[in-house]
Amino acid sequence: MSDPAVVVDGLVMRYAETTAVDGLSLTVERGTVTAVLGPNGAGKTTTLETCEGYRRPQQGSVRVLGLDPRAQARELLPRIGVMLQEGGAWSGARAPEMLRHIASLHAHPIDPAVLEERLGLAECGRTAYRRLSGGQKQRLSLAMALIGRPEVVFVDEPTAGLDPAARRTVWELFEELRRDGVTVVLTTHYMDEAEKLADRIHIIDHGRLIASGSPLELTRGGTVSTIRLVVTKPFPPEAPASLAAALGDRIEVVLLDELSLLVTGPADASTLARVSDWCERSGVLPESLTLGTRNLEDVFLELTGRGLKESA
Amino acid sequence: MSGTFTPQPGAAPLPRMVLAQARMEARLLVRNGEQLLIAVVIPVIVLVGMVRGAERLGLDYDHPVVDVVTPGVLALAVMSTAFTSLAIATAFERRYGILKRLGASPLPRSGLLVGKVGALLAVEVLQLAVLSVVGLALGWDPHLSGVSLVAAVLGVLLGTAAFASLGLLMAGALRAEATLAAANLVYLLLLAAGAVILPASAYGGFGAVAQWLPSGALGEAMREAFLDGTVAWRDLVVLGAWTTLGTIATTRTFSWE
Known part of the structure; x- marks a missing residue:
């Protein structure tokens, strides 16, 4: 495996009274889509801006593609793409003009016409940037981050303010970036976005990392995951013990009522397969087999005692 | 297999980047209506107004009024772009x-x-071309020689450097709205009292101060070039000193965000 794309190690960033980032450490592997998820004010943007070289770490260190974003900026900047949360274009410039300008700063840019078409920017025509809609500005900003064929792109809240169709377009684009081997680091406070897009999610709160993992690991693989088996005819009395024996000792089987069983433990695909094998061997006809899905909202709630959206 | 986004990063060669940036900024400067007003319309009004007005009033200088005023208006044009336009544009870029x-x-x-x-x-x-044509149409008869052209070019370059460093100083320290107001105000004050259009000697006692201002020095450099065909060394040194001061102050105070 090659070196990680991003290594944040013990980062501390303070503004006047508040500590925005408080000893944060995280790693982003190359070629992944990694989401930094957390409520507003969790320190996501500050962390990203430190990776982009805008801010000097007050404590700890940040490396992107093995480089120091400030001391080695000239080497690093051509290799990364940056999408700011807002602004970044001249108010009198037109979208195609702006995109072509950024393209001209790169050695092997993507054909601007291709990106315009992909991101629906052709509709902007000769309209000045200041008169574009919020969604158009957002898509232009994303196009500017991608046009230089970067190895790593940092995108800050890429779909904030986009309508559902534009949001899907952006999500599809991220899938394609992953296929093409681009590392994507995105911040978001949308749980569904992180869950759908990301290979890995780092959940941060109050400037600290509180959990990391794939969406599956975070929502099911961790502490409590469940399979609920509901059948059409009552279970025979020996059923729980027999199923438990088939699943091994790390898994608990509890009879909920005469028609349903709850399997608790690492409920992965092989557990699921063994449960359905057991049904076949025991002559049990399942009516439903449901994986207990904790979503990220639940995870966040469990970790912090409050919801993602309510905790600004 | 390679897709649309397969990484292939790299910076364009520096000269190409700089040229692209210059072209983009020049295009935006020219596109902006207010900037055009201050860059061309006001200097033309000043030029025509001063020459016609002086004819009416029968003012008498050592030289024809148009020969005195045109180099001053060229200096004014440099000031409007290098100081006012640059400061406002940069403040809003921030x-x-x-x-x-x-x-x-x-x-x-x-x-x-x-x-x-x-x-x-x-x-x-572009500004100097337009204003020179207007001046010539009004009867401007500049002293033209190798020395006068070199003197004028030096004046324009050093004047641009001095005013640009001061414009960036303002843009990098003040809020955008404050810069908009202050850059226009300074332009008007220097236009009226900065010895840019008329020689410092025309301002009485204040002339002693005005000749040390970048506006007075640039105006004088342009007048010496086109009236006498000589290089105004003192004024170029004054412009160089302002450039140095402005650059040092700007690098210490400029905030990019």
Whole structure:
């Protein structure tokens, strides 16, 4: 495996009274889509801006593609793409003009016409940037981050303010970036976005990392995951013990009522397969087999005692 | 297999980046209506007004009024672009995150600065061409020689450097709205009392101060070039000193966000 794309190690960033980032450490592997998820004010943007070289770490260190974003900026900047949360274009410039300008700063840019078409920017025509809609500005900003064929792109809240169709377009684009081997680091406070897009999610709160993992690991693989088996005819009395024996000792089987069983433990695909094998061997006809899905909202709630959206 | 986004990063060669930046900035400067007003319309009004007005009033100088005023108006045009337009444009670039965005691009800050200066010079060439034509139409009879042209070019370059460093100082320290107001105010004050259009001697006691201002020095450099065909060394040194002061202050105080 090659070196990680991003290594944040013990980062501390303070503004006047508040500590925005408080000893944060995280790693982003190359070629992944990694989401930094957390409520507003969790320190996501500050962390990203430190990776982009805008801010000097007050404590700890940040490396992107093995480089120091400030001391080695000239080497690093051509290799990364940056999408700011807002602004970044001249108010009198037109979208195609702006995109072509950024393209001209790169050695092997993507054909601007291709990106315009992909991101629906052709509709902007000769309209000045200041008169574009919020969604158009957002898509232009994303196009500017991608046009230089970067190895790593940092995108800050890429779909904030986009309508559902534009949001899907952006999500599809991220899938394609992953296929093409681009590392994507995105911040978001949308749980569904992180869950759908990301290979890995780092959940941060109050400037600290509180959990990391794939969406599956975070929502099911961790502490409590469940399979609920509901059948059409009552279970025979020996059923729980027999199923438990088939699943091994790390898994608990509890009879909920005469028609349903709850399997608790690492409920992965092989557990699921063994449960359905057991049904076949025991002559049990399942009516439903449901994986207990904790979503990220639940995870966040469990970790912090409050919801993602309510905790600004 | 390679897709649309397969990484192939790299910065464009520096000269190409700088040229692209200069071209973009020049285009935006010219597109902006208010800037055009201050860059061309006001200097033309001043030129025509002063020459016609002086004829009516029967004012008498050592030289014909048009020969005195035209070089001063050329200096005014340099001041309007290198100071006022640059300060306002840069302040709004800060405000709208353009400097921040470009800060994450392959274009180095030094390249950005050279690009800006390139844009200023391109716009100035257009301004000087228009104003010279208007001046000639009004009967301007400049002293033309190798020395006078070199003197004028030196004046324009050093004047641009001095005013640009001061414009960036203002843009990098004040809020965008404050810069908009202050840059226009300074322009008007220097236009009225900065010895740019008329020689410092025309301002009585204040002339002693005005000749040390960048406006007075640039105006004098242009007048000496086109009236006498000589290089105004004292005034070029004054402009150089303002450039040095402005640059040092700017590098210490400029905030990119």
